[in-house]
Amino acid sequence: MLSLHKTPLLLFAFALLLTLTAFSTIGIAKPFESIQWLDVIAEGGTAVMAGLWLLMTLSSRPRGKVTYLLAAGMGLIMLGAWADCMDEFYRVGKEQMWDHWLEAGFTLGGMLILTAGLYFWRHEQFSLNLHLQKRERLFRDHLAFDRVTQLVDATYLRRLIAMEQGRHSDVSNCVALLDINSFHLLNRDCGVEEGDRALQAVAHMLLLNLSNQDVLCRYAGDRFAIYMPSTTLDSAQKKVDHLCAMVAQMHFYTQTRQVPITLRAVCSEAVVQLDELLVRLDPLDPVAQHSEETEALAGMSRTAVFS
Numbered sequence: 236m237l238s239l240h241k242t243p244l245l246l247f248a249f250a251l252l253l254t255l256t257a258f259s260t261i262g263i264a265k266p267f268e269s270i271q272w273l274d275v276i277a278e279g280g281t282a283v284m285a286g287l288w289l290l291m292t293l294s295s296r297p298r299g300k301v302t303y304l305l306a307a308g309m310g311l312i313m314l315g316a317w318a319d320c321m322d323e324f325y326r327v328g329k330e331q332m333w334d335h336w337l338e339a340g341f342t343l344g345g346m347l348i349l350t351a352g353l354y355f356w357r358h359e360q361f362s363l364n365l366h367l368q369k370r371e372r373l374f375r376d377h378l379a380f381d382r383v384t385q386l387v388d389a390t391y392l393r394r395l396i397a398m399e400q401g402r403h404s405d406v407s408n409c410v411a412l413l414d415i416n417s418f419h420l421l422n423r424d425c426g427v428e429e430g431d432r433a434l435q436a437v438a439h440m441l442l443l444n445l446s447n448q449d450v451l452c453r454y455a456g457d458r459f460a461i462y463m464p465s466t467t468l469d470s471a472q473k474k475v476d477h478l479c480a481m482v483a484q485m486h487f488y489t490q491t492r493q494v495p496i497t498l499r500a501v502c503s504e505a506v507v508q509l510d511e512l513l514v515r516l517d518p519l520d521p522v523a524q525h526s527e528e529t530e531a532l533a534g535m536s537r538t539a540v541f542s
Contacts, residue, residue, distance in 0.1 A: 240293040243303065247289065247310045254318050254337070262325030262334075271323055278320040285313035301355045308349025315342030369445050370452075383431050384438040386453040389509070392460050395450065396505050399464055408505040409463045409471035412512045413441075413478070416497045418457035425489045430457075433496060436487050444481050446474075458516075460509070468504055475500045 289309040296302040318338045327334045370386055381388055392410075399408055415421075415437060422430040434457065441451050441459060454460040461478075463471050479498045487494050501515045 239298055240302075240306070243306055243310070244293070247313070250310075250314055251317055254314060254321060257337075258318075258321040258325040258327070258334070261331070262321075262327045265324060265326050275320060275323045278316050278323065282313050282316035282320055285309050285316060289313060301352060301359050304348055304352030304355060308345045308347075308352050311341045311345030311348060313345075315339070315345060369442050369447065369449060381453045384434055384453045386438055386451055386459075388452060389454045389460065392450070392452045392454070392462060393509070395462060399462075400505065406465050407467050409466045409468055409502060410505045410509070410512070411461045411463070411471060411475045411500055411502040412454060412509070412516050413459045413461070413475070413498045413500040414516055415457040416499055421494060425491075425494070429489045432489075433487055433494070436485065437482055437496060437498075440482050440485050441478055444478055449474075454509075462505065468502065472502045475502045 286309075289306055292302065292305050292309060296305075315338050318334065318341060322334055322338070370380075380386065396408070396410065415433070418430065418433070421433055434453070438451065438453070438459070441461070445451060445461065446463075448464055450462040452460045452462070461475070463474065466474070479500055483495070483497050485496060487496050499516065501512050503512055503515075
């Protein structure tokens with residue numbers, strides 16, 4: 236991301252050099268023994284930390300108003316601390332007030348601009364919260380997001396269920412596990428990249444048809460899990476049946492052909508352990524099991540022939 240922000244980085248580097256030049260040419264260098272090193276560490280450390288915040292912000296965000304407001308605020312605070320640190324090495328005449336105006340102007344201006352940036356960042360977060368509404372609930376953990384589908388994982392789901400049961404133990408909450416039928420055949424015939432695209436397509440279709448309070452996660456492999464708070468088992472089962480029907484009507488195209496995608500699913504109240512649901516889910520796809528057994532037998536036959 237830093238390559239997108241070369242201009243502001245160059246401007247701040249130039250401002251640092253210009254500030255150093257101003258103090259070194261106009262001011263008089265202080266004797267080494269009179270330098271207050273504790274102030275140097277505090278003020279210089281503030282400049283270094285503000286510079287690190289600036290780099291971290293620019294390296295993690297694309298261009299935009301919020302990005303540049305945050306960066307400008309942090310950059311000016313860095314320049315204010317830098318000027319304050321230079322004041323420890325160079326003595327400027329008391330009749331010249333430019334160094335004090337420089338320190339105060341940079342620091343105060345940086346705080347005001349940073350505050351404006353945080354205000355607009357807050358509105359940006361509200362929009363992101365709406366976008367993530369069906370992907371998280373109660374708490375946020377960026378490490379729990381799956382790279383392919385951008386959904387939370389099974390660990391997040393287990394923590395969420397435990398928190399919900401602790402908050403509302405008397406409310407019926409349901410969970411469902413969904414599995415893509417014969418997904419291994421899609422990976423084998425079309426490749427892993429097409430399999431990832433299929434996972435993304437299914438995830439998007441499920442998200443479109445979930446209510447705002449539900450949370451979708453990628454449980455493992457080609458399996459998805461849905462947490463449905465404040466939902467009876469009958470309502471949850473109807474919702475899951477609708478989701479399976481919508482995915483079955485979806486048109487998914489690989490580079491060569493259209494591939495039908497269907498789901499099998501089990502639904503239960505959230506008090507049931509997810510491992511128990513997995514046991515109930517596995518026997519629901521006799522076609523896929525038959526295909527896997529056939530492939531295993533074929534592999535054993537090829538091994539016997541070559542041996």
